[in-house]
Amino acid sequence: xxxxxxxxxxxxxxxxxxxxxxxxxxxxxxxxxxxxxxxxxxxxxxxxxxxxxxxxxxxxxxxxxxxxxxxxxxxxxxxxxxxxxxxxxxxxxxxxxxxxxxxxxxxxxxxxxxxxxxxxxxxxxxxxxxxxxxxxxxxxxxxxxxxxxxxxxxxxxxxxxxxxxxxxxxxxxxxxxxxxxxxxxxxxxxxxxxxxxxxxxxxxxxxxxxxxxxxxxxxxxxxxxxxxxxxxxxxxxxxxxxxxxxxxxxxxx
Amino acid sequence: xxxxxxxxxxxxxxxxxxxxxxxxxxxxxxxxxxxxxxxxxxxxxxxxxxxxxxxxxxxxxxxxxxxxxxxxxxxxxxxxxxxxxxxxxxxxxxxxxxxxxxxxxxxxxxxxxxxxxxxxxxxxxxxxxxxxxxxxxxxxxxxxxxxxxxxxxxxxxxxxxxxxxxxxxxxxxxxxxxxxxxxxxxxxxxxxxxxxxxxxxxxxxxxxxxxxxxxxxxxxxxxxxxxxxxxxxxxxxxxxxxxxxxxxxxxxxxxxxxxxxxxxxxxxxxxxxxxxxxxxxxxxxxxxxxxxxxxxxxxxxxxxxxxxxxxxxxxxxxxxxxxxxxxxxxxxxxxxxxxxxxxxxxxxxxxxxxxxxxxxxxxxxxxxxxxxxxxxxxxxxxxxxxxxxxxxxxxxxxxxxxxxxxxxxxxxxxxxxxxxxxxxxxxxxxxxxxxxxxxxxxxxxxxxxxxxxxxxxxxxxxxxxxxxxxxxxxxxxxxxxxxxxxxxxx
Ligand SMILES: Nc1ncnc2c1ncn2[C@@H]1O[C@H](COP(=O)(O)OP(=O)(O)OP(=O)(O)O)[C@@H](O)[C@H]1O
Ligand SMILES: [Mg+2]
Numbered sequence: 001x002x003x004x005x006x007x008x009x010x011x012x013x014x015x016x017x018x019x020x021x022x023x024x025x026x027x028x029x030x031x032x033x034x035x036x037x038x039x040x041x042x043x044x045x046x047x048x049x050x051x052x053x054x055x056x057x058x059x060x061x062x063x064x065x066x067x068x069x070x071x072x073x074x075x076x077x078x079x080x081x082x083x084x085x086x087x088x089x090x091x092x093x094x095x096x097x098x099x100x101x102x103x104x105x106x107x108x109x110x111x112x113x114x115x116x117x118x119x120x121x122x123x124x125x126x127x128x129x130x131x132x133x134x135x136x137x138x139x140x141x142x143x144x145x146x147x148x149x150x151x152x153x154x155x156x157x158x159x160x161x162x163x164x165x166x167x168x169x170x171x172x173x174x175x176x177x178x179x180x181x182x183x184x185x186x187x188x189x190x191x192x193x194x195x196x197x198x199x200x201x202x203x204x205x206x207x208x209x210x211x212x213x214x215x216x217x218x219x220x221x222x223x224x225x226x227x228x229x230x231x232x233x234x235x236x237x238x239x240x241x242x243x244x245x246x247x248x249x250x251x252x253x
Numbered sequence: 254x255x256x257x258x259x260x261x262x263x264x265x266x267x268x269x270x271x272x273x274x275x276x277x278x279x280x281x282x283x284x285x286x287x288x289x290x291x292x293x294x295x296x297x298x299x300x301x302x303x304x305x306x307x308x309x310x311x312x313x314x315x316x317x318x319x320x321x322x323x324x325x326x327x328x329x330x331x332x333x334x335x336x337x338x339x340x341x342x343x344x345x346x347x348x349x350x351x352x353x354x355x356x357x358x359x360x361x362x363x364x365x366x367x368x369x370x371x372x373x374x375x376x377x378x379x380x381x382x383x384x385x386x387x388x389x390x391x392x393x394x395x396x397x398x399x400x401x402x403x404x405x406x407x408x409x410x411x412x413x414x415x416x417x418x419x420x421x422x423x424x425x426x427x428x429x430x431x432x433x434x435x436x437x438x439x440x441x442x443x444x445x446x447x448x449x450x451x452x453x454x455x456x457x458x459x460x461x462x463x464x465x466x467x468x469x470x471x472x473x474x475x476x477x478x479x480x481x482x483x484x485x486x487x488x489x490x491x492x493x494x495x496x497x498x499x500x501x502x503x504x505x506x507x508x509x510x511x512x513x514x515x516x517x518x519x520x521x522x523x524x525x526x527x528x529x530x531x532x533x534x535x536x537x538x539x540x541x542x543x544x545x546x547x548x549x550x551x552x553x554x555x556x557x558x559x560x561x562x563x564x565x566x567x568x569x570x571x572x573x574x575x576x577x578x579x580x581x582x583x584x585x586x587x588x589x590x591x592x593x594x595x596x597x598x599x600x601x602x603x604x605x606x607x608x609x610x611x612x613x614x615x616x617x618x619x620x621x622x623x624x625x626x627x628x629x630x631x632x633x634x635x636x637x638x639x640x641x642x643x644x645x646x647x648x649x650x651x652x653x654x655x656x657x658x659x660x661x662x663x664x665x666x667x668x669x670x671x672x673x674x675x676x677x678x679x680x681x682x683x684x685x686x687x688x689x690x691x692x693x694x695x696x697x698x699x700x701x702x703x704x705x706x707x708x709x710x711x712x713x714x715x716x717x718x719x720x721x722x723x724x725x726x727x728x729x730x731x732x733x734x735x736x737x738x739x740x741x742x743x
Binding site: 065089 | 365366369370371372373374375376458459460462463
């Protein structure tokens with residue numbers, strides 16, 4: 001492992017990150033000195049039982065929450081050193097987000113939601129970006145739905161719009177927290193295939209929090225958290241094996 | 254869904270967006286008319302009030318001057334204008350409180366949406382600017398809606414009054430250039446109040462978009478604000494009492510007392526987020542022990558800031574009306590006391606004072622009306638924002654009747670508590686005012702506060718009407734449609 005703060009192959013890096021909530025005897029240690037490198041161009045799943053610290057890990061990696069101790073990088077940028085305005089720009093220009101629900105602004109149409117990050121950055125959408133977004137929309141069967149508002153779309157369609165928005169700016173990393181948590185298994189599979197495809201075809205880096213073994217089986221790498229520590233770090237694994245691993249963790253607990 | 258812009262008419266495919274490019278609604282959550290209805294009504298009322306005062310005082314001073322020497326017109330006009338400017342300023346202040354509170358309530362209901370914007374990369378100052386701009390547009394529209402009918406009415410009524418010889422037959426200038434002043438002040442008020450009310454946007458963190466239950470947006474009153482409020486309150490009360498004491502020997506006491514009154518009342522308004530919930534908690538039991546009333550009482554204190562926001566306008570309005578009523582009744586009472594010596598003098602005084610009391614109560618009452626709009630709106634927004642929760646109660650077995658009673662109880666409790674508090678404050682301030690003004694004239698020291706029961710009764714009756722009116726529409730909306738649809742509402 002390198003000790004340099006910058007590495008061309010790392011999209012994100014957590015170094016000895018500890019996070020505790022509360023103080024004194026009521027304090028909860030959500031993350032206990034976690035060190036994790038997320039490589040560029042890979043689809044990494046973060047797994048673990050409920051309460052193991054998955055969401056906390058993602059929030060800290062994305063600069064949404066600050067660690068109690070330890071350091072966090074996005075590419076070459078140390079996130080902990082940034083002020084709110086700089087963090088806002090980093091989120092807008094270099095990260096994408098997809099989460100379980102309420103991904104879309106209810107008052108904007110699907111298309112307006114997708115181009116929102118561009119608008120916020122005051123960037124024009126050039127022709128190649130427009131072609132890329134339109135292509136994504138059509139290949140996902142949303143072509144005729146772009147003028148609809150979120151409440152007129154099914155949960156799966158909403159989730160696809162959110163993923164297109166996350167992919168549209170080609171961010172350095174997409175963070176996804178239980179992106180299939182609110183979907184039925186078929187729609188969930190579609191969404192996961194979409195994420196895996198983006199990774200395979202365009203080299204999109206993705207970090208996805210999930211507790212669903214099937215979802216994790218789409219990733220190239222699975223890291224497993226338990227009680228705020230990293231327990232396993234494995235390559236692509238079938239859903240059955242992941243299930244067995246999770247069961248063994250739960251029994252040990 | 255009504256919206257102010259024309260998004261619905263926009264191009265329908267991504268290719269057609271080419272021409273508009275990636276601009277337009279950047280970073281603003283699109284304006285929803287319903288959310289800002291109260292801001293518009295309030296702007297309309299305040300502009301209408303200001304315009305009516307300008308026209309009314311213009312016509313009145315022309316009429317008065319017609320009986321007097323030429324040249325005195327201006328001085329009459331200026332005196333009357335100053336008095337009406339004070340009333341307009343009060344109305345604008347109450348409007349600003351209502352507008353800022355409306356904006357804050359809208360934002361509290363949109364925490365997740367704002368957090369989502371922040372997550373995707375909008376900075377909060379841009380969101381705030383967007384909201385302030387929306388406030389400006391609302392206030393401008395409202396001001397125009399409020400002005401036009403009053404001006405038209407003026408153009409029709411003044412010639413009618415001349416025809417019927419109520420007014421002397423001289424030229425009147427209804428379309429006074431001064432009419433611009435209330436319009437511009439109202440619009441500026443809308444912008445500034447929206448900016449102040451949008452402060453909460455900067456407290457929304459992006460992480461709130463990711464947490465399943467949107468965090469409770471309320472926070473304890475900030476330390477700085479608490480200290481400031483305490484200083485104002487204590488300093489103000491000391492000045493007020495100083496004014497009362499000074500009033501025993503000098504008529505200047507009333508000026509000191511006035512400053513103290515303004516300061517201490519500002520302190521009370523700043524303490525509203527702590528004070529109002531405390532009062533609600535004290536009175537929570539009065540509504541009964543049924544599940545509906547228990548939940549209603551809990552609701553009223555669950556969002557202390559929202560309740561305080563709804564109530565503070567009413568407290569201000571009622572305090573003003575009742576303060577004036579108490580002060581002038583005390584004055585009347587004192588005059589009656591003197592009447593033993595000069596019966597016919599007191600008789601005339603009494604009549605003039607009763608009329609002044611009626612007119613001034615009406616002028617203060619206008620501010621109370623604006624405050625009532627704020628309360629009604631905040632209750633309605635609260636019910637809309639709680640739609641999923643009300644849906645849950647219905648699936649759990651609450652009947653529509655119980656839901657309605659719950660909303661009515663909530664509304665009644667909040668209205669009655671704010672009116673009661675306003676009456677107590679008004680009585681106190683009114684007595685202080687009367688004492689500071691009259692103490693020196695009275696040989697024997699203390700003025701007994703006279704309670705104008707008639708005015709209090711009218712205030713209470715109006716308050717009950719407001720409480721019922723405020724809860725009718727929302728309770729109907731809350732129980733309309735299926736419980737499941739309400740549950741799913743975002
Ligand atoms: N804001 C907070 N305040 C206090 N404790 C918290 C907070 N957020 C998380 N925790 C605690 O930190 C621990 C880790 O929480 P986290 O949300 O990261 O778990 P998770 O792995 O995402 O669980 P799940 O699968 O249920 O979403 C839990 O014990 C939780 O109670
Ligand atoms: Mg979680």
